[in-house]
Amino acid sequence: MKHAEAAPRYEQPSLLKREFKRWRDNRVGYLFIAPLVIAIVLVLLYPIGKAMLMSFQYWLVTKPKGGHPFVGLDNYGGLFRSDYFFTSLYITFLYIVVTVALRYLLGLGTALLLHTKFRGRGLVRALVIIPWAVPEVVTCLVFILMYDYQYGVINDILLKMNILSSPVAFLGDSRTALGAAMFVNVWKGFPFAAIMLLAGLQSIPKDLYEAATMDGAGIWRQFRSVTLPLLRPVSVVVFLLLVVWTIKDFGIVYVLTGGGPSRVTEILTIFIYKVGFKTFNFGVAAAGGMILLLVSIVFTLIYLKATKAGETT
Template identity: 65%
Template sequence: MRLENRTISTPGASSFWQREWKALWRSKTAYLFIAPLVITVCCILLYPIFKAALMSFQYWYIAKPIGGHPFVGLKNYIEVVRSDYFFKSLGITGIYLAVTVVARFLLGLGTALLLNKKFKGRSFARVLIIVPWAMSEVVACLIFVLMYDYQYGIINHLLMSVNLIDTPISFLGDANYALDAAMLVNVWKGFPFVAIMLLAGLQSIPDELYEAATVDGASGWDKFWHVTLPTLKPVSLVVFLLLVVWTIRDFAIVYVLTNGGPSRATEIFTIFVYRSGFEYYQFGEAAAGGMILLLFSLVFTFIYMKVTKAGDTA
C-alpha cells in the first residue's frame, strides 16, 4: 500500500492572507504617497544609525586597509568609559541639562502667565517672544560672542557702568564663567518654546474654574497652585521631557561659543564624541560614544511616548 503525500490546506490561513493582500491593494495609493518619506528616513536616519552601531564594534583606520576594519568587540566602549574625560563630560552635561531645563521651564512658565494677562500690546509681545526661538542657533551664538567680548562687549560695559565689576571678564575664555555663559544662551534661545506651549495650555483652562475658586475665597496664589498647575500638568510633562531630549543632544551652542573650552570646562558629551572622531580620529570610539548618547536619548524618548500615550487615553 503506497501512501501519497498530500498537502493539507488551511482555509483559515489562506483566507487571512487573501484579506491582507486585498487590504494592501486597496491602500496602494496611500502607501505610494508615504513611500518617499519612508525611503528618505531609511537613507538619512536608519542607515547611519545602523552604520554607527556597526562601527562601534570595529577598529577604524583613517584609510581603509585591504583587510577591512577588524571587529574588536566591546573594546571601543571600554576605551570610551576609561577615557579621562568621559565622566567629566557626563558631569558637565548633567549640570548643563539640569540648569538649562529647569531655567527654561520656569522662565517660560512665568512668561506664559504674563502673556495670558490682558494688556495693551499683548499681541505684539506674543510675536516678539518667538524671535529668540526662531533665530538660528549659530546666528544667536555669534551675537552673544560679540556681547561677551572682553574688550568691546556690551555685557562687560553694562556691568562696569553700574560698578558691579572693576575689570572686564573674559566670559568665554575663563573656565569659571564659560559654562554659565553657554547656559545663558541656551536658556535665552529655548524659553520661548516653553512659553508658547504653556500659553496654549493656559488658554484651554475654563474660566469657570477660576470663578468657582474666587467664590470659594481663593487667593491668587491658591488659584495658581490648585487650578493652574494641575491643569497644566499634561502639557508641562510633555514640554519638560522634550527639553530633556533636546538638551541631551545639544551641540551647536556650546561648540560655537567655546568649542568645549577653555581647558575642556564646557565639554559636554556631544562635543566629547565629536572630538573623539574628528580631532583624534578614533572613529570606532566616537561611534561607541554616539551609541551611548543614543541610549540615553531613547530612554527619555520612551518616557515621552508613554506620557503622551497616557495623556491620549486619559
C-alpha cells in the same frame, strides 16, 4: 431516506492571499508613502545601523589590511576608561539640569504674564517668539560680540553699574564659560516653553478660578491648587522635550567655546565629535554616539508615554 446534501465548503483564503489582496487594495497609498520610507531608511536607519556596526569594529583613519575587524566591546571599554568621558557626562548633566529648569521657570513666568490682559499683548506675544526663531549660529555670533572682553555690551553695562571692577572674558574664563553658554541656551529656548505653557493656561476653564475666588482663595492659592495641577500634562511634555533636545545639543556650545577653555564646556556631543574628528578614532566615537542614542530613546519613550497618558485622561 436520502441524506440532506452537505452545505458547500468555502475555504478561508491563506495569509499570503489576504496580504496580497490588502496590498492590491492599498497600492496607491503605499506608492504615496514610498518616498518617505526610502528617505527614512537612507537618512535615519542606515546611519544608525552603520554607527552601531562601527561601534563594535576597529575603525581608525588608518584602515588595516584585513578591513575593519570586530573588537567586541573594546570601543566601549576605551570610552569608559577615558577620564574626559565621565567629565563630559557630568558637564552634560549639569548643563541639562540648569538650562531645562531655567527655561521652564522663565517660560512659565512669561506665559503667566502673557495670559493676563494688558495693552499691546498681541505684539508682546509675537516678540517673545523671536529668540526661538533666530538660527543658532546667528544667536551665538551676536552673543560672542556681546560677551567680548574689550567691546562687549555686557561688560560695558556691568562696569557702569559697578557690578564689575574690570572686564571679564566670559567665554575665555573657565569660571564663567559654562554659565555664559547656559545663558545663551536659556535665552534661545525659553520662548518654546512659554508658548506651550500659554496654550495650557488658555485651556483651563475660567469657572474654576471663579469658584476658587468665591471660596476665598487668593492668587497664590489659585496658582497652587488650580493652575499647577491642570498645567501638569503640558509641563511634563515641555520638560521631556527640553531634556531630549538638550541631550543632543551641539551647535550653541561649539560655536561659543568649542568645548573650551580647558574642556570646562565639553558636553558629551562635543566630546564625541572630538574623538571622531580630532583623534580619528571613529569606533570609539560611534560607541559614544550609541550611548547618547540610548539615553535619547529612553527619554523619547517617556515622552511618548506621557503624551499617550495625557490623551486618555
